[in-house]
Amino acid sequence: MLETCDLEKKFQLEHGELKAVDGLSFSVSPGEVYGLMGPNGAGKTTTLRMILGLLEPDGGYAQVDGFRTDQDADAVKSRLGFVSASDGVYPWLSVREMLLYFADLYAVEPDVAEQRLAMLAELLGIDTLLDRRAGALSTGQRQRVTLVRGLIHDPPVMLLDEPTRGLDVVGSQTIFEYIDHLRSVGKAVVVCTHRLDEAERLCDRFGLLHFGRLRYEGSLEQVRQQSGKQTLVEMFVDLLAENPTGSSAASTPGTH
Numbered sequence: 001m002l003e004t005c006d007l008e009k010k011f012q013l014e015h016g017e018l019k020a021v022d023g024l025s026f027s028v029s030p031g032e033v034y035g036l037m038g039p040n041g042a043g044k045t046t047t048l049r050m051i052l053g054l055l056e057p058d059g060g061y062a063q064v065d066g067f068r069t070d071q072d073a074d075a076v077k078s079r080l081g082f083v084s085a086s087d088g089v090y091p092w093l094s095v096r097e098m099l100l101y102f103a104d105l106y107a108v109e110p111d112v113a114e115q116r117l118a119m120l121a122e123l124l125g126i127d128t129l130l131d132r133r134a135g136a137l138s139t140g141q142r143q144r145v146t147l148v149r150g151l152i153h154d155p156p157v158m159l160l161d162e163p164t165r166g167l168d169v170v171g172s173q174t175i176f177e178y179i180d181h182l183r184s185v186g187k188a189v190v191v192c193t194h195r196l197d198e199a200e201r202l203c204d205r206f207g208l209l210h211f212g213r214l215r216y217e218g219s220l221e222q223v224r225q226q227s228g229k230q231t232l233v234e235m236f237v238d239l240l241a242e243n244p245t246g247s248s249a250a251s252t253p254g255t256h
């Protein structure tokens with residue numbers, strides 16, 4: 001299970017300080033898909049980067065299976081899988097070489113890695129790509145490969161940052177079906193996505209972030225009641241009306 005406790009991150013800007021994540025606490029149970037949602041600049045990626053140990057929080061911590069990021073960062077990392085739309089691949093390696101290399105980085109025994117690779121390749125339909133050069137894959141093929149990469153060490157928690165960005169309808173559908181599969185095998189999944197309609201259908205619970213704070217949280221029914229709006233789209237529009245630029249601070253020079 002994943003938990004964040006009072007996570008906080010500030011960035012120093014030219015004209016002051018930006019609180020990108022402001023006292024964020026949420027938890028995700030095994031077999032649950034949690035939609036960490038919010039307009040551009042709300043603090044979603046910053047949150048994931050702190051959970052992954054890529055950014056040091058200014059306050060709070062994340063915890064996975066009882067291991068805390070501020071006490072045992074390596075134990076946390078080994079229990080996380082991460083997939084991001086901006087993930088690169090090693091272009092000169094074959095897909096197989098790259099995936100087995102990542103398995104090795106996670107200290108997965110070679111024979112176990114081969115078995116997992118065969119199973120995941122079949123599940124995600126990349127068996128025919130295994131001996132192709134990673135640099136020659138299409139966007140959708142690369143996304144599937146990065147999903148396998150995030151899962152090769154069989155982590156209990158998966159973090160997915162915009163996993164369908166740049167994919168066509170069929171590619172997106174494959175990813176969402178796969179997230180459904182992750183739930184069915186008991187993974188705790190956090191997904192950040194702007195595909196609000198799919199998220200509505202897919203996620204068990206939502207956390208709606210704005211200015212780095214959780215504004216609404218719960219099942220779709222619960223966030224409907226909290227916001228007084230029927231759909232995530234309406235909730236977003238309502239939040240953005242508070243700041244029409246959609247950035248999380250008037251002084252912010254834009255998002256990444």
Ligand SMILES: Nc1ncnc2c1ncn2[C@@H]1O[C@H](COP(=O)(O)OP(=O)(O)OP(=O)(O)O)[C@@H](O)[C@H]1O
Nearest residue numbers: 011020039040041042043044045046248252254255
């Ligand atoms: N390294 C950084 N230095 C300064 N500001 C940053 C840095 N990284 C992020 N920010 C700012 O922190 C805020 C939160 O950014 P973050 O990337 O977490 O948002 P997000 O919710 O993932 O947005 P999007 O949906 O656009 O990906 C934004 O205002 C962004 O400009």
